[in-house]
Amino acid sequence: MEIFHPAEILSRDEIAAVQTRRLARVVKRAARSPFYKAKLDEMGVDPESITSLDDLTRLPLTTKDDLRASYPFGMLADEHRELVRLHASSGTTGAPTVVYHTEKDLRTWADLMARCMHMAGMRKEDVFQNIAGYGLFTGGLGIHYGAERLGCLTIPAGAGNTARQIKLLRDFNVSAVHIIPSYALYLAGVVAEQGLDPRDLPPRIALIGAEPHSEEARRRIEEMLGLKAYNSYGLSEMNGPGVAFECEHQNGMHLWEDSYIAEILDPQTQEPVAEGEVGELVMTTLTREAMPLLRYRTRDLTRFLPGECACGRLHRRIDRITGRADDMLIIKGVNIYPMQIEKILLAVPEVAQNYQIVLEREGYIDQIKVRVEIKEEFFIEDMRVLGGIQKRIAGLLRNELLVTPRVELVEAKSLPTSEGKASRVVDLRETKD
Ligand code: ADP
Ligand code: ZN
Numbered sequence: 001m002e003i004f005h006p007a008e009i010l011s012r013d014e015i016a017a018v019q020t021r022r023l024a025r026v027v028k029r030a031a032r033s034p035f036y037k038a039k040l041d042e043m044g045v046d047p048e049s050i051t052s053l054d055d056l057t058r059l060p061l062t063t064k065d066d067l068r069a070s071y072p073f074g075m076l077a078d079e080h081r082e083l084v085r086l087h088a089s090s091g092t093t094g095a096p097t098v099v100y101h102t103e104k105d106l107r108t109w110a111d112l113m114a115r116c117m118h119m120a121g122m123r124k125e126d127v128f129q130n131i132a133g134y135g136l137f138t139g140g141l142g143i144h145y146g147a148e149r150l151g152c153l154t155i156p157a158g159a160g161n162t163a164r165q166i167k168l169l170r171d172f173n174v175s176a177v178h179i180i181p182s183y184a185l186y187l188a189g190v191v192a193e194q195g196l197d198p199r200d201l202p203p204r205i206a207l208i209g210a211e212p213h214s215e216e217a218r219r220r221i222e223e224m225l226g227l228k229a230y231n232s233y234g235l236s237e238m239n240g241p242g243v244a245f246e247c248e249h250q251n252g253m254h255l256w257e258d259s260y261i262a263e264i265l266d267p268q269t270q271e272p273v274a275e276g277e278v279g280e281l282v283m284t285t286l287t288r289e290a291m292p293l294l295r296y297r298t299r300d301l302t303r304f305l306p307g308e309c310a311c312g313r314l315h316r317r318i319d320r321i322t323g324r325a326d327d328m329l330i331i332k333g334v335n336i337y338p339m340q341i342e343k344i345l346l347a348v349p350e351v352a353q354n355y356q357i358v359l360e361r362e363g364y365i366d367q368i369k370v371r372v373e374i375k376e377e378f379f380i381e382d383m384r385v386l387g388g389i390q391k392r393i394a395g396l397l398r399n400e401l402l403v404t405p406r407v408e409l410v411e412a413k414s415l416p417t418s419e420g421k422a423s424r425v426v427d428l429r430e431t432k433d
Helices: 012-030 034-043 053-058 064-069 103-119 138-150 162-171 181-193 215-225 338-345 383-401
Strands: 083-088 098-102 127-131 153-155 176-179 205-209 228-235 240-246 253-255 260-265 279-285 296-302 329-331 334-336 351-362 365-374 406-411 425-427
Touching (some): 012 279, 083 103, 083 138, 127 138, 138 153, 138 176, 181 351, 215 338, 334 338, 338 351, 338 365, 338 383, 365 383, 383 406
Parallel strands (some): 176 205, 351 425, 365 406
Antiparallel strands (some): 083 098, 260 279, 279 296, 329 334, 351 365
8 A cells, every 4th residue: 555644554553552642742732722721620630630542531522612602712722923824614504713723733734634635546746626715714725735745736726717617627637626526516517518528527536525415426426527536524623624534445534543533422412322323523633733622523423434444544434424413404303414315316317416405384384395406408308207207306305304395396507506515405494484
């Protein structure tokens, strides 16, 4: 196996040893911040007493609300003069949170990112186009510095402007891209609509992440664009991208355990879930200087995958993120995640690249409506054919969700798209009261 960084091939014992040593260090460092100093004092935890991995559970959990409450400086463990950058989360679920980096933090992050890219098959010789918003969003600069660290010719294309993206891909014979999955589907659709085959675009590798997506979405991206797509997971609070990534085997994401301690906890009780069960991913940063976070509750739902990966790396793998705990919809008493809907829709050949979930209220009853784009060649069919497609989709959704959604077929490219993370759910329930 070719590796980028020696930490990739640590044994389980070596990982435990690194984690133990770094945990002790990071807790002392965290205790320099006003937030953790108060928290640890209140819990009666002496940072010096953290000497083994079993001590982890004595540490406080940290929530997004804690970050918001200590905005802007309360979690800072370093002096202002040591800071060189800050990033803020996209604010998908509310007020933003801020994360600071020292110069060393940025180097560590770029190393992690380069390690991920290398693991997915990128090499120095690749020409890399970063199709993601630059600015506070970590998918811009975070990915960018990783690609440069690996040694790739790196194009900071930014988000949007599809025609220019396509031109850059062709002009510079781009071999690898980073792109948000919903935008990858959109871009492929745009090329196809011009009567061209998106498979003729040069890239052979796409790094896709930043938003939940189904295996069906990955498959479509791979088939439409004729490349291999690798799942990339991260969040601003843990630097950004570079936390967990797929290797060549594409069977779950190796989470870099020399840099993060990961736990999967029951979101209600905060107790560890049984081996292999789905729960909330909770992480502790092991290498961060400016703003260490202890047992940060990501709200992201996943599970550890059993067994060892054929690539030989022993960093544990997490499953594709089902969604955020906040994404769960409750319709007629049934819990539904948007990803369950996506995986059904994108497996239907007549469905184009976009869909929208609309929540409505009729009287006191919540209803779910799914608006689905249909490929042009089917949309011009007569009503009977369309009626058949609609019924088939409704049936498939009912079997998966156990409630019957309304299905509305719409023309391809008629639903709103986003240059950044897709927002799939439109909630009209409040306004109807
Ligand atoms: P925000 O929380 O405001 O969107 P971030 O840009 O930090 O801010 O986004 C991090 C979040 O994006 C993660 O917590 C997760 O919910 C989602 N995410 C990132 N990568 C993936 C991925 N590969 N699969 C599913 N969800 C992802
Ligand atoms: Zn692997």
